[in-house]
Amino acid sequence: KRRIFSGIQPSGNLTLGNYLGALKRFAEKQNEGIETIFCIVDLHAVTVWQEPEALKRQTRELAAGYLASGIDPERSILFNQSQVSAHAEMGWLLNCVARLGWMNRMTQFKDKAGKNAEKASLGLYAYPALMAADILVYHATEVPVGEDQKQHVELTRDIAAKFNHDYKTEFFPAPAPVIEGAATRVMSLRDGSKKMSKSDPSDASRINLTDTADQIAKKIRKAVTDPEPLPETLDGLEGRAEAKNLVNIYAALSGKTPAEVLGEYGGAGFGTFKPALADLAVSVMEPITTEMNRLMQDPAEIDRILGRGAERAEAIARPILDRTLDIMGMVRSR
Numbered sequence: 001k002r003r004i005f006s007g008i009q010p011s012g013n014l015t016l017g018n019y020l021g022a023l024k025r026f027a028e029k030q031n032e033g034i035e036t037i038f039c040i041v042d043l044h045a046v047t048v049w050q051e052p053e054a055l056k057r058q059t060r061e062l063a064a065g066y067l068a069s070g071i072d073p074e075r076s077i078l079f080n081q082s083q084v085s086a087h088a089e090m091g092w093l094l095n096c097v098a099r100l101g102w103m104n105r106m107t108q109f110k111d112k113a114g115k116n117a118e119k120a121s122l123g124l125y126a127y128p129a130l131m132a133a134d135i136l137v138y139h140a141t142e143v144p145v146g147e148d149q150k151q152h153v154e155l156t157r158d159i160a161a162k163f164n165h166d167y168k169t170e171f172f173p174a175p176a177p178v179i180e181g182a183a184t185r186v187m188s189l190r191d192g193s194k195k196m197s198k199s200d201p202s203d204a205s206r207i208n209l210t211d212t213a214d215q216i217a218k219k220i221r222k223a224v225t226d227p228e229p230l231p232e233t234l235d236g237l238e239g240r241a242e243a244k245n246l247v248n249i250y251a252a253l254s255g256k257t258p259a260e261v262l263g264e265y266g267g268a269g270f271g272t273f274k275p276a277l278a279d280l281a282v283s284v285m286e287p288i289t290t291e292m293n294r295l296m297q298d299p300a301e302i303d304r305i306l307g308r309g310a311e312r313a314e315a316i317a318r319p320i321l322d323r324t325l326d327i328m329g330m331v332r333s334r
């Protein structure tokens with residue numbers, strides 16, 4: 001049976017990267033009629049310092065972002081991770097399956113821990129095993145993510161395979177990463193070699209889902225580019241990371257392919273292309289921002305939706321966790 005699981009960290013402002021790489025595609029999957037479970041992964045967020053009040057606000061804001069992007073809490077299950085304790089419990093069990101050598105190869109840990117890895121939390125290091133637990137505790141078969149998360153989904157497959165091998169079972173299905181569309185890796189507007197990220201210290205590097213139309217237009221106008229006009233064909237974008245990024249964003253926002261965008265704008269300079277992109281971005285994002293702001297007026301309703309989602313998630317996860325504990329030899333007597 002097909003079952004989709006994915007999550008987003010409530011670690012700051014949602015970006016256009018999160019929207020195009022994740023939220024927009026989540027809504028598409030839901031609308032294809034596949035069973036969908038979407039999580040606000042607050043246990044992941046605290047692997048780096050989060051101000052408690054800010055974390056609460058960011059969690060509700062992310063819930064509003066999901067809803068405003070088209071996630072229907074009746075058709076999908078939408079909840080925050082810490083309200084379903086099976087995630088943390090499964091996380092521990094999978095910590096005991098994952099190997100240190102595997103964890104040492106995770107590039108996101110290296111990026112986030114930076115040069116001073118001694119000061120990073122143990123949680124940041126174990127993050128990918130908790131992510132494996134998030135996925136496997138639902139027996140999810142597909143995980144829509146951006147390019148940056150591919151390595152973690154592959155690790156999840158390795159953990160599932162080792163568990164199945166060690167315990168001579170076929171209990172865990174191998175989940176597939178689903179990385180589709182023109183915007184699987186949206187890059188920073190300031191540096192075409194870095195991905196657009198919620199936690200980038202430069203606000204000008206990203207478009208936030210909460211930005212106003214003026215802020216969006218200004219950030220796109222100031223985006224770093226080379227001085228050449230856009231090429232007529234895709235191969236002309238090679239070695240032009242910033243130009244390629246803006247073309248990909250235009251493609252993802254308009255539902256066209258990057259080749260179609262170049263068919264329309266090939267030969268045009270950024271003086272023409274950037275205003276067109278800004279208009280498009282504003283027209284797609286403004287209704288989402290407006291809806292998010294409306295939903296944020298009623299935090300109690302958001303909390304109710306998350307609570308109800310958590311109950312539904314728990315009903316799937318708890319029996320899978322119980323079965324896992326049993327397979328591993330834990331006595332279950334109550």
Ligand code: AQP
Nearest residue numbers: 008009011017021022145146184185186196197198199
């Ligand atoms: N720039 C991006 N382009 C495409 N997809 C992206 N995603 C993130 N950035 C981009 C996808 O969004 C989902 C949620 O990501 P996350 O919040 O769990 O963590 P992240 O990948 O570490 O994202 P951020 O925005 O960079 O957060 P911080 O700054 O807190 O680390 C994932 O599917 C991700 O692929």
